[in-house]
Amino acid sequence: MTFEFQYENEYHVQQDAESPPMDQITGQSLGSLKLGQKGRVVCISGLENGGLTRLDGDDLERRLLEIGFMEGDEVQILHFGPVGRDPIAVRLGSMIVALRRREADAILVEPCL
């Protein structure tokens, strides 16, 4: 399920000076983790597998950051919804956040084994 995250100019993803260039970030989408699996967030992009979600990318990126997702933090999949394993409940530090698979795909993680 690992794929290379492609940086495309037209999306204007902002990046920190310290963070590695986007084309070097590798990770899999949060939704691809198994139940109970932990991962470390490597990129919150607002882009879902390289495409835009229904929100515009920047809005989704901020929404995810505002509820508490942050690069470098550990996440763990706690529960899946009963139908289509959607939505997904994720442990995030001391809080639990539920989000739909669609939005979870905007978060790239490095699985911890």
Add this chain to the structure above:
Amino acid sequence: MRTAYRLALVGNPNCGKSAVFNALTGSRQKVANYPGVTVERKAGRFESASGVVFDVVDLPGSYSLRGCSPDEEITRDVILGRHVEEAAPDVVLCVVDATNLRQHLRLVLEVMRQGKPVIVALNMMDLAARLGLEIDADRLSKELGVPVVETVAVRKAGLQSLLDRLSTDLPDYIKSHPPQSASWHALNAQDVRQIHSQAKRIADAVILRQGGAHRATQVIDDIVLHPVMGPVVLVIVLFFMFQAVFSWAQAPMGWLDTGIVHLQGFLRHELPAGYVRSLLADGILAGVGSVIIFLPQIAILFTFILLLEASGYMVRAAFLMDNLMGRVGLNGRAFIPLLSSFACAVPGIMATRTIENPRDRLTTILIAPLMTCSARLPVYTLIIAAFIPNLDVGWGFGLQGLVMLGLYAAGVVSALVIAGVLKLTVTKGTAQPLIMELPTYKMPILRDIIIGVWQRLKIFLRRAGTIILGAMIVLWVLASFPAPPPEADLPAIYYSFAGIIGHFLEPLFAPIGFNWEIVIALIPGMAAREVAVAALGTVYALSGSADAIGRSLSLTLQSAWSLPTGLAFLVWYIFAPQCLATLAATRRETNSWVWPSFMFGYLITLAYLASFITYRVASAWG
């Protein structure tokens, strides 16, 4: 000298802000809507021991000052001092969940950037202690540069140190923060990341010992969110809730009914016959009474909803239902309001306030009346008894019961279809993502539940006393004037304005098989659906107790109506928008006349079309 300090309560959702507000102000609070939006404005006043008076406003919970929803916009505008109605607060009290310090610190940091005097209430310190979490509050105060007070909002004493701090240090504190006109711009993603890092640094510095995870939440969630057990638990919870709404409410509803009937009897006995007596007893008491009678159901329903909400289960129910509801473009949170609408659409529409996204909320409000409410039951029972033979269709099912079930199912199916259609047309727009926090389970605080239920009941009663009362008087006038001529041999209502309107509209309803008696009954039946039964009784010149009318009316209708007419009338009531209370609730909750008009329009169109098809098909087969 000034009289009162303005204090604004700000915090993330689930930080225990409302509990702090309730503990500070008790029952001395006012709930209203902000003008132009359906955001609740909760304000109150309290006095500290030393006599300093505070006007507190409880701002909607928010994750940032960006203003992603109407609620969050209010929070932002009030804090920035640019809200039209609400004066800028003198001091902002940021309520922070100690067990989720790092995440909640971000909002504090964002508010502080605006140069407002901030006081931090480090809330839920009791829970933090139980989890083994230790926080150095003095260090936090130094790191932030603002006063930090530890609180336990669930206990009154838990706010004492906050009150002391407010009354002693506040005037100097405010003076040291002269109002600034800092220019504001929404944080971009990189700003949010920067605040994240800042919050993490502070949290790492002040947390002396990390607490364990909330065990109870893990254990409960493993059952409640289990793919198989979870839905089973949900069904049990809902079954219990509806059982309670219908069975527990029975006795108090009976008392209210008896009380109203006695009062009517008393008026009829004490007052001379005439218009005043008729207006009071038959117009106002009968009409308003038919709405007031739902008060116990509404109280019980809201007690359950608030308990589920306060305990943290409600968002879990939304989690379980989200995928299914998402298929018709609804949000998981629409589930409970729609279920509530089976009792009565009015509390259902009021309960949509838990849906943050205004578009999802509007869709939910618009389809709520399609859920078969308890007021339709008398109509369904009457018509089914009259026209559906009591056949046993096997496996212990009766045909009458199946028709009743079918009517419920027809309501649900059409609601889902219409939700889908609305999403594609009227409430079209960017679908909002579902990103919601699942808070730790908490024992609901009795005080908060009582205050919450009481506020809902007050809203309901105020409406019964104003808009519904007014409508009842209008309907009574329509049904009573002009008086019948002395040689009249038809019921009085036939000669009234209602009768005239009924006759005028009759050709319009002829294609769906409605005779003039039905059309006339529909006019007073505008007030509430079950009033149509009483109105039919009047039209067919029957009198006696409601039960007696029901029984004999059923026989009368059997001979007076054809089967297609009976069926068309039944189908009419799946959709019919004949409930002023629902339309009034929609008007209030959407703060516009557009949506209740739209609701009325689309429901009556559907009712007409469905009745037309039913009447034609049944006539062709008949």
